[in-house]
Amino acid sequence: MxxxxxxxxxxxxxxxxxxxxxxxxxxxxxxxxxxxxxxxxxxxxxxxxxxxxxxxxxxxxxxxxxxxxxxxxxxxxxxxxxxxxxxxxxxxxxxxxxxxxxxxxxxxxxxxxxxxxxxxxxxxxxxAVYGLPEMTGREAIKKARLIANPGCYPTSILLALAPLLKEKAIETETLILDSKSGVSGAGRSAKQDSLYAEVAEGFRAYKTIGHRHTPEIEQELGRVAGTTLKVRFSPHLIPQSRGILSTCYVRPRLPLTQHEWRDLLATHYQDEPFVEVLPVGQHPSTLQVRGSNHCVLGVALDERTGWLVVMSVIDNLVKGASGQAVQNMNLMMGVEETAGLEQLPLYP
Amino acid sequence: MxxxxxxxxxxxxxxxxxxxxxxxxxxxxxxxxxxxxxxxxxxxxxxxxxxxxxxxxxxxxxxxxxxxxxxxxxxxxxxxxxxxxxxxxxxxxxxxxxxxxxxxxxxxxxxxxxxxxxxxxxxxxxxAVYGLPEMTGREAIKKARLIANPGCYPTSILLALAPLLKEKAIETETLILDSKSGVSGAGRSAKQDSLYAEVAEGFRAYKTIGHRHTPEIEQELGRVAGTTLKVRFSPHLIPQSRGILSTCYVRPRLPLTQHEWRDLLATHYQDEPFVEVLPVGQHPSTLQVRGSNHCVLGVALDERTGWLVVMSVIDNLVKGASGQAVQNMNLMMGVEETAGLEQLPLYP
Amino acid sequence: MxxxxxxxxxxxxxxxxxxxxxxxxxxxxxxxxxxxxxxxxxxxxxxxxxxxxxxxxxxxxxxxxxxxxxxxxxxxxxxxxxxxxxxxxxxxxxxxxxxxxxxxxxxxxxxxxxxxxxxxxxxxxxxAVYGLPEMTGREAIKKARLIANPGCYPTSILLALAPLLKEKAIETETLILDSKSGVSGAGRSAKQDSLYAEVAEGFRAYKTIGHRHTPEIEQELGRVAGTTLKVRFSPHLIPQSRGILSTCYVRPRLPLTQHEWRDLLATHYQDEPFVEVLPVGQHPSTLQVRGSNHCVLGVALDERTGWLVVMSVIDNLVKGASGQAVQNMNLMMGVEETAGLEQLPLYP
Amino acid sequence: MxxxxxxxxxxxxxxxxxxxxxxxxxxxxxxxxxxxxxxxxxxxxxxxxxxxxxxxxxxxxxxxxxxxxxxxxxxxxxxxxxxxxxxxxxxxxxxxxxxxxxxxxxxxxxxxxxxxxxxxxxxxxxxAVYGLPEMTGREAIKKARLIANPGCYPTSILLALAPLLKEKAIETETLILDSKSGVSGAGRSAKQDSLYAEVAEGFRAYKTIGHRHTPEIEQELGRVAGTTLKVRFSPHLIPQSRGILSTCYVRPRLPLTQHEWRDLLATHYQDEPFVEVLPVGQHPSTLQVRGSNHCVLGVALDERTGWLVVMSVIDNLVKGASGQAVQNMNLMMGVEETAGLEQLPLYP
Missing domain, CATH: 3.40.50.720 (NAD(P)-binding Rossmann-like Domain)
Known part of the structure; x- marks a missing residue:
């Protein structure tokens, strides 16, 4: 076929x-x-x-x-x-x-x-079916006529936090999402702000208030959590072409150790071909997913202040857009979910 | 002389x-x-x-x-x-x-x-006198035999938050500090992690737990606040040579509007030659301070979630290190505080 | 005044x-x-x-x-x-x-x-007086009503080759000029080709035939050589904001050793505040002149093939444009030639 | 199998x-x-x-x-x-x-x-068989016990010039090879010169005299030309991770037009899966081959000076090293030559 x-x-x-x-x-x-x-x-x-x-x-x-x-x-x-x-x-x-x-x-x-x-x-x-296979459930995607392919920032954040909210392991009132994206996310149209000489050495935040991915994140996290919720979402621009890293600060409801938090995520994703959870102590880098459909997660628990930090990296153009679209198509058309997406990341 | x-x-x-x-x-x-x-x-x-x-x-x-x-x-x-x-x-x-x-x-x-x-x-x-002139008070610096020149991350964060804590305008229990630094901060010694090919396109967090600037930030913020406090401090590495941007998430104690928060900072720093507070709606970029002793601050109030976001940029090698050291020396030796530090930033 | x-x-x-x-x-x-x-x-x-x-x-x-x-x-x-x-x-x-x-x-x-x-x-x-002080002669500049400030590529090349042509030390029929420039040379207007994501990792040549700096280079080299001449000039685009490096391949007329070639240039420029000639064996880098009005030259003689290679770096926005303009103004107005141009390069 | x-x-x-x-x-x-x-x-x-x-x-x-x-x-x-x-x-x-x-x-x-x-x-x-399939001839590779996989610079240069020398279309005494490489070519070991902060904004030449790829280029170009020859080879370091662009300046022996030079190369490579020759007027960029086994060539004839310029881009780690090694293995083992090498370049 x-x-x-x-x-x-x-x-x-x-x-x-x-x-x-x-x-x-x-x-x-x-x-x-x-x-x-x-x-x-x-x-x-x-x-x-x-x-x-x-x-x-x-x-x-x-x-x-x-x-x-x-x-x-x-x-x-x-x-x-x-x-x-x-x-x-x-x-x-x-x-x-x-x-x-x-x-x-x-x-x-x-x-x-x-x-x-x-x-x-x-x-x-x-x-429309929101097409994040690892979260949405594959059955709905398989039957869908119309897939709403998730945004790049939401993908990185939902993969980090959905399992924790589903388990009611973290609070829903204190979700701080500090995200950083390469500039390909701003598209290919000619804009002064996206010029090489304006971006290089020019890390900055943008749309700190009112970025349009905010309601998308809230809708989907809320659906998983079974409640309405609000998030503090801050996007930033990295002087690099590809990649998103989201640093998520959340408050635990369960008294788990750092290793237990890591295992909770690792267990949740153990059968997922595109999600990797790093051992405690390691930090994901955008370079390690470049060009691939992978998401890599890292976890750190700050026992001094009680904050749990979940970090998530994806390639914004692959798992954050076109790769995920192909993954959804694979599911819709009944072919192997990883077909066409086996490429390993390009490093360096 | x-x-x-x-x-x-x-x-x-x-x-x-x-x-x-x-x-x-x-x-x-x-x-x-x-x-x-x-x-x-x-x-x-x-x-x-x-x-x-x-x-x-x-x-x-x-x-x-x-x-x-x-x-x-x-x-x-x-x-x-x-x-x-x-x-x-x-x-x-x-x-x-x-x-x-x-x-x-x-x-x-x-x-x-x-x-x-x-x-x-x-x-x-x-x-030893902690030498952050805009916060420490110049009298102590002028008389000091020994200046402890502040760390780069602490400088960016203290300039953002000290005025708010001094005014008791924000809470002390909820200080989330998401900082991003160029790689010159890692020094000039040969390390695989600092190679061009490992850093380019490779935004990442590091030392999420236990970075040594943590107690320095806590000591100085606590001194200003008049209480002990703890912070959640997360450093990240930007693929660029110079510059720090700290995104600080804090909870207001005073019911100010976004413009009032901005004015509080602007008023506090109105006579400072090296600190600029941007109008509401603008975001500071590391590129706009490169090579200079300036710090630029930006403020955003998220009315939906109640978080106040204060952003701060410095050049980590100038205001975050050597420029600040010269500023301290100027004070100690009784010369014009800005002497030798008038250079405008290099852009682009 | x-x-x-x-x-x-x-x-x-x-x-x-x-x-x-x-x-x-x-x-x-x-x-x-x-x-x-x-x-x-x-x-x-x-x-x-x-x-x-x-x-x-x-x-x-x-x-x-x-x-x-x-x-x-x-x-x-x-x-x-x-x-x-x-x-x-x-x-x-x-x-x-x-x-x-x-x-x-x-x-x-x-x-x-x-x-x-x-x-x-x-x-x-x-x-109009062509305003390259190290080559033009300062008297003409001092008296000029109108200075034509040299182009960035020509500045880098003229400083490398003019002394050799003036001494009739190299041939005029075989001048191959392979130049590389940072993207600020393309200006600040919004163009797709100048976007960060198009430039990063995308080294390329452009306008290999017909770049408008060609006749300017030929006019000025010809003036110094006392003859008309033609050059093979190839500009390239470097994924960086500032800096030009020109690699010039020329044929010696004089039977000098590598050290003698170096000394010929070094002697020629010994009183020039803005030109440095590296010792034999060292290569100039664009980073070592960034933000400054300096030009750094390096020389290599390939005894196997008989080609002499002269390398030249400048900051295209300073010595290649605005710094040189200030230098010319200083001469015109009778102030110290280096006034306002003493800044050391920004490294890294 | x-x-x-x-x-x-x-x-x-x-x-x-x-x-x-x-x-x-x-x-x-x-x-x-x-x-x-x-x-x-x-x-x-x-x-x-x-x-x-x-x-x-x-x-x-x-x-x-x-x-x-x-x-x-x-x-x-x-x-x-x-x-x-x-x-x-x-x-x-x-x-x-x-x-x-x-x-x-x-x-x-x-x-x-x-x-x-x-x-x-x-x-x-x-x-040992020098394993550049497009030049070496596939029969020797298929039978080889030992393949000497070509160097990265030589690959880019040989693909540009071998067809022209084979046809005796250019002179052998005047070969000027100005090459530029991303820093992954310097390897992954920790060296100060390869640090991000030393490389970024720091375009430079290196080993202008005596780079070890020189005799390899001379041996193989000489073999094709049927004579001994010498080349002027100048490597440079680009602030990017991957990619080589070689700009080759040669003297025509045949009186061809620019389009005829382009067609000579295009015809020579018309059946090659990994070599593309651009239309006249286009310039190859390292970005357009990143991560792939492709080589892209461009040609320009400077009628004013008589120099022919041939430009060549490859990914130094793929066609310049590991991809070519896989291509050689495919030939040796009798599998499809492009097997495992069909990936399209990663852009941006």
Missing amino acids: TIAVGIFGASGYTGGELVRLLARHPKVRIAFVTSERHAGRPLAEVFPHLGALPDLICRPLTDFKSSTDCDVAFCALPHLTSMDAVPELLQRGTRVVDLSADFRLRDEDIFHTWYGEAHRAPNLLTE | TIAVGIFGASGYTGGELVRLLARHPKVRIAFVTSERHAGRPLAEVFPHLGALPDLICRPLTDFKSSTDCDVAFCALPHLTSMDAVPELLQRGTRVVDLSADFRLRDEDIFHTWYGEAHRAPNLLTE | TIAVGIFGASGYTGGELVRLLARHPKVRIAFVTSERHAGRPLAEVFPHLGALPDLICRPLTDFKSSTDCDVAFCALPHLTSMDAVPELLQRGTRVVDLSADFRLRDEDIFHTWYGEAHRAPNLLTE | TIAVGIFGASGYTGGELVRLLARHPKVRIAFVTSERHAGRPLAEVFPHLGALPDLICRPLTDFKSSTDCDVAFCALPHLTSMDAVPELLQRGTRVVDLSADFRLRDEDIFHTWYGEAHRAPNLLTE
């Missing part, structure tokens, strides 16, 4: 990453890629690293208005754009993995509040 | 930075520099950027056992080494600015606990 | 660098700065590192149409724009240091060929 | 890269890895990105003194060490791909001159 896939919005970093992974996926054929801006040009002109794929030509989105020749559509379109494209795709029977934020929030009002626009396909918000 | 200075331990990054600043200080003459490892070699061979200073020759520490021809000695020796050199210097009447950690902790037992050795000059621990 | 200076085009990297240097120049007062795009805003909002200069407000160029209140105008306007602004300034009696390429080429036709437009102030092309 | 491989010297960067590629090779089983320094430890402790391979334990070299359980041995031992280990392996019938420089030079005297020691297995120098 070969799965025919279409990639909508292939000229951004997540689009390029989907192509990198799917072009080498043993069960997949890339049927088409779209880019409005580069319509008609070979994708290899847009992304010089794709010279080995000279036959992929960017097509305009409108080519696929009324029909598609794909089994699964990956939507890597900008936020607030995807919700206009997805309903039609579904109507035609195409299953969709949407990498934008448009279908991640279940509550239409919360969406409106944080994204500043009314949702234009609100009926799909409850149907 | 020309102040003759000696620099003990000139071949590390803080030593090189002292030379950079002091060689262009209008009131200073560098009398000598020492380096055991490079004794006899021109310092310009050790530090290629010092080619304009061909006459500085590294001398062995032992040359200065019984006499010095300097008014002020800067000790940039390794931790646990400085305490063996400083007493003699003081006995000879030389005033000392010590950049190591050896004289920062006032309590001999706390020193022993965190540094793993008994202090060998414990009588000096209470005499 | 205080020199009042105006900076036209202050919001680019060379403009920002002029402000950094001139604001701390002992004989200078910045009378005004202009920026069309940011007119009315404090320059400190445009450049966050200039927070210590809150009173500099960007003014529109038109404010200075008919009069200026400055002794010297620095034009850091874009190429092909400066030639419209400079004539008026000169008419009013303002002396000008122009950092654009508009007045560097003496031949109007060559300008037209390489810049694609007819020159609009051709009468000034022969009057 | 599964090929059992052993990796001698797995704790350096080329060793780690061999593991990354071979662990996911469809026809390979890693039988063992060795590391003297880390004997007994899991390789995943040495290389944190290999957490998915917890069962690989470093064994001492001596474990394999008298027997091996592998079909092919990859030797990633240090130069001057490999020649002591390889003879025994061959005697036992193990085929060897040697990544050191020990068997690349065919002439014992030249080896002695450049490496400073007499060769200790000189009889193998003529037997």
Whole structure:
């Protein structure tokens, strides 16, 4: 069986990453890629690293208005754009993995509040399945017509904290999430703030108040915890291309030792192919997951102050976006969950 | 008047930075520099950027056992080494600015606990003046024989939080300090962990439990707050050479608005030449202080969760080490506090 | 005496660098700065590192149409724009240091060929003095009304080769110039090619054929050599913010040893405050001149193949642009040539 | 069929890269890895990105003194060490791909001159096959007992120039090779020169005279050209982890246009899976081959000066070392040449 896939919005970093992974996926054929801006040009002109794929030509989105020749559509379109494209795709029977934020929030009002626009396909918000396999449960993903692929920051944080909240092992009122991301997360469009000379040697926080991943994190942590909750979420920009590290400060409810906290996580994830929990005393680095679909967790208990620190690293473009999208597709289409995702990290 | 200075331990990054600043200080003459490892070699061979200073020759520490021809000695020796050199210097009447950690902790037992050795000059621990001019009070510094120059992380954090604790505006039980530092903080000695290829793209935490700056931060914040307190301090390594950003999460005791928090800090520092408080909504970047003695602060109040976030950036080698040492020397010697420190940051 | 200076085009990297240097120049007062795009805003909002200069407000160029209140105008306007602004300034009696390429080429036709437009102030092309003090001769600079401040690549190459051509020590038909520059040379405007994620780990050549610095290099090397000549000039982009290294491959005409080549350069530059010639066997690094007005040269003779290799490093924004402009102003105004330029490099 | 491989010297960067590629090779089983320094430890402790391979334990070299359980041995031992280990392996019938420089030079005297020691297995120098499949000819590789895997710089240069020399299209007396490499080429051992803070912003040349890759380049270019020749080879260090770009300046013997030069190369490599020749006007970037076994070439003809410029990029750890070693093994063992090497580059 070969799965025919279409990639909508292939000229951004997540689009390029989907192509990198799917072009080498043993069960997949890339049927088409779209880019409005580069319509008609070979994708290899847009992304010089794709010279080995000279036959992929960017097509305009409108080519696929009324029909598609794909089994699964990956939507890597900008936020607030995807919700206009997805309903039609579904109507035609195409299953969709949407990498934008448009279908991640279940509550239409919360969406409106944080994204500043009314949702234009609100009926799909409850149907969409939030696609974090290690947390969501695979059954729902397998049956889904529409996957809301999680955000990069939320992925790193949910993998760190969901097991602890599920076990009611930590308090829900004191969740401090200090996250740091490489600049590819800001996308490929030309912005002064993303210039090399502005980023290098320029570590900084941004959107300390009001980052749009906040309600997504709260929704999903709350679902696992069985209660509503709020988080203090602070994103920062690292002078590097890829990688997210989230440092999560939480208060224990259970009187566990450091090794027991580590074991709780390690046991929870023992059968997961993409999650590794480090021994006590080791710290995860973004470099050790670069280019791979892995998440690496580390745990430290500060007995002096009582805070538990959980650290989590992912590659924001892989497990934080395109790799996770492929993982979801694998589940939807009944192929091996790790297919196309076996690559080991690139180090150094 | 020309102040003759000696620099003990000139071949590390803080030593090189002292030379950079002091060689262009209008009131200073560098009398000598020492380096055991490079004794006899021109310092310009050790530090290629010092080619304009061909006459500085590294001398062995032992040359200065019984006499010095300097008014002020800067000790940039390794931790646990400085305490063996400083007493003699003081006995000879030389005033000392010590950049190591050896004289920062006032309590001999706390020193022993965190540094793993008994202090060998414990009588000096209470005499040494902790030299953070904006917090310590200038009078004590002016009269000091021995300045314990603050650590880099503590400097960034104390400047952010001391005014708030002094005003009893925040709680003392909930201080979460997430700090990020460039790799020059790890020194110039050859270590695999500090190699370019290991650091680039490799953001990570380290010493999440037990970093030695913890008791220093607690001592000084506690002194200002008038109570003992504990902090959750997490250092991280940024893939860049210079700069520290500390993100501090604290709980307000006073019901201030975001602008009022900002104004409280801005008012506190209004006469300080080296501290800038950004308007609400702006975030400090390490790049905007690089090479300068400045500290830039930013404030954000999360009304949804009640946490106050104070961000602070410094150049770890300048305000976090050598620049602050020069500032302390200026105070001690009665020259303009900003002398030799007027350089604007290098951007980009 | 205080020199009042105006900076036209202050919001680019060379403009920002002029402000950094001139604001701390002992004989200078910045009378005004202009920026069309940011007119009315404090320059400190445009450049966050200039927070210590809150009173500099960007003014529109038109404010200075008919009069200026400055002794010297620095034009850091874009190429092909400066030639419209400079004539008026000169008419009013303002002396000008122009950092654009508009007045560097003496031949109007060559300008037209390489810049694609007819020159609009051709009468000034022969009057303008090419301002490379170590090569041009200081007398011409002192008397000039209009200085054409050299390009960054040409500066690095001319300092390396002019003495050898002047002595007729090398051939003029075989000049291969392989130059590498940090990305600040591409300016501060938002371009996809200059994004952090496109530049990091992406060393590459660009404009191998037809870079506009080619005729400038040929004009000035030819002037020194007393003949017309052509060069093979290849620029490359380094993933770093600042710095140029030029590796020049030339054929000796004189049968000198490696040490004699080194001494020829060292003797030539022995009284120059800003040029250093390394001992045989050492290689210059861009890091050792960062932030300073220095040029460092290194020489290697390949006896096996007969090629002489001369290497040259400068900071493209200082000796390659704004620092050199200040040096020229110092000469024009009769102040110490090194005034405001004594800063040592920032290392690391 | 599964090929059992052993990796001698797995704790350096080329060793780690061999593991990354071979662990996911469809026809390979890693039988063992060795590391003297880390004997007994899991390789995943040495290389944190290999957490998915917890069962690989470093064994001492001596474990394999008298027997091996592998079909092919990859030797990633240090130069001057490999020649002591390889003879025994061959005697036992193990085929060897040697990544050191020990068997690349065919002439014992030249080896002695450049490496400073007499060769200790000189009889193998003529037997060893220099393993650059695109140049060497595949038949010799298929039959070889011992492959001398090419150096990183030579690979980039030979792929650029061998076709031109083979066609006698360029002169052999004027070969100027200006190469630039990321710092992983300097290895993983702790050296001050390789520290992050010494490398970042510090582009520089090194070993301008006497780099040991010089005779290797001359031997192989000479073999193709059918004559002895000498090259001017200048290596430089780029502040990035991976990638080599070589800029080659050569003199045409044939009067071809720029497009004809491009087509000559493109035609030569049209059936090669790992070599891409860019259209005229495009420049290769190291980023576009990162993590892959690809080489990308670009051509520019300077009609003004008559120089032809050929640019070549590879990933120094893949096509410049471990990827090429796997490619050679594939040929030796009769499996698909691209097996295990299909990964697309990681961008950004």
